Amino acid sequence: MASLDDLKKRIASVKSTQKITKAMKMVAAAKLRRAQESAERGRPYSEKMNNIILNLSNGISDKENAPKLLSGTGENKVHLCVVMTSDRGLCGGFNSNIIKKAKSYFSKILNEGKQLKIITVGSKGNDQLKRVYRDKIIENISFKESKNANYFDADKVGRIIIEKFEAGEFDICTIFYNQFKNVITQLPQAQQIIPLNNEEDHNNSDESYEFEPDEDEILSNLLPKNISTQIFKAMLENSASEQGSRMSAMDNATRNAGEMVDKLTIEYNRSRQAAITKELIEIISGAESL
Amino acid sequence: MSEEFKIEIVNPEKSFLVKEDVIEVVVPAFEGEMGILKDHISIISFLKPGIIKVFSKSGDENYYVEDGIIEFKNNNLSILTSTIISVTDLDKSKQGDLLKKAEAEASKSEISDQAKYLADQKVEVLRSIN
Numbered sequence: 001m002a003s004l005d006d007l008k009k010r011i012a013s014v015k016s017t018q019k020i021t022k023a024m025k026m027v028a029a030a031k032l033r034r035a036q037e038s039a040e041r042g043r044p045y046s047e048k049m050n051n052i053i054l055n056l057s058n059g060i061s062d063k064e065n066a067p068k069l070l071s072g073t074g075e076n077k078v079h080l081c082v083v084m085t086s087d088r089g090l091c092g093g094f095n096s097n098i099i100k101k102a103k104s105y106f107s108k109i110l111n112e113g114k115q116l117k118i119i120t121v122g123s124k125g126n127d128q129l130k131r132v133y134r135d136k137i138i139e140n141i142s143f144k145e146s147k148n149a150n151y152f153d154a155d156k157v158g159r160i161i162i163e164k165f166e167a168g169e170f171d172i173c174t175i176f177y178n179q180f181k182n183v184i185t186q187l188p189q190a191q192q193i194i195p196l197n198n199e200e201d202h203n204n205s206d207e208s209y210e211f212e213p214d215e216d217e218i219l220s221n222l223l224p225k226n227i228s229t230q231i232f233k234a235m236l237e238n239s240a241s242e243q244g245s246r247m248s249a250m251d252n253a254t255r256n257a258g259e260m261v262d263k264l265t266i267e268y269n270r271s272r273q274a275a276i277t278k279e280l281i282e283i284i285s286g287a288e289s290l
Numbered sequence: 291m292s293e294e295f296k297i298e299i300v301n302p303e304k305s306f307l308v309k310e311d312v313i314e315v316v317v318p319a320f321e322g323e324m325g326i327l328k329d330h331i332s333i334i335s336f337l338k339p340g341i342i343k344v345f346s347k348s349g350d351e352n353y354y355v356e357d358g359i360i361e362f363k364n365n366n367l368s369i370l371t372s373t374i375i376s377v378t379d380l381d382k383s384k385q386g387d388l389l390k391k392a393e394a395e396a397s398k399s400e401i402s403d404q405a406k407y408l409a410d411q412k413v414e415v416l417r418s419i420n
Contacts, residue, residue, distance in 0.1 A: 038303065212335040213335075222359060225372075
């Protein structure tokens, strides 16, 4: 059995760990509220953008000559995957859930004999993916300096993607991120952004719009913006998810540390009691032998 | 009959402005300034750098935008833009910064005609604000 001193040290060390995890939990909770608010405030923009694009693509007259960002290159050979993760660890399964989702998609693509290219956003994803897919990663973007997700960062990523698309480097682009559902649940998502997938609702196609200038020109201006918007939405969802995930992970860690302290304290008290009993027996048996 | 309609300006970060008592909005559409009154036909258009003028019962407001898309439908005007600043908030130093950036952009030689046109527009609008 460990000596009393050792036990005392361990209790102290677990207690200080508990203090740290508790503080991290509080910080995450405060940040979560802000991230959640900005995710909610950002929603109208991406929803409106989606609506307008939907209306536009329904109104477009010549589907054959539609911009490539909307209809795709007509081929399905090179896939670009944008994996969006956090820059910091200690947030439970947040990063590994995205990676898991992405990896299963990667192996599907590779099994079909297609070419795979990866862009990682956030350093944690890059760390995990470069072990297996080092030669597939073509770019790693990280926004460690910027505190909150902002549109300019998203725009930067969007520009890179569009540049590569126009250079013909890939046919299909998918982004991976965590959608924030609530503090305990984050759903890893794979969303295809090029070509645009809008099978969903075609219900409001009876709307007739006037376009100025014509549809094609608006679309070709709008689509690159939409890419950035989608990425921005993913970043917002991601940052809310990250904080939520960290909060619950740290909550668990704090609870576990509490349990451990209790267990160690019992052990400490028992061995203290045992030592006292032993000493008493020694004294009594010494007195008896006299 | 009332002559008012609703305007909503959103940027990626938040809903920037919502007003229900708007009488007229003048937007810098790509092919020229466009005034929008109640019961305008449904329209989608995009913006070039310029000033959005909002005339409403509760007062007139001006906003500087660099880009954006507008959609008008059922007397709802939605404006989506990534850069929007209220003209009253646009003090001399901020204006100077933006102007410098725009001028630098306009003086680049390797940009496309359209980008050049947009940058020139920006410079022109920013200069005219004073």
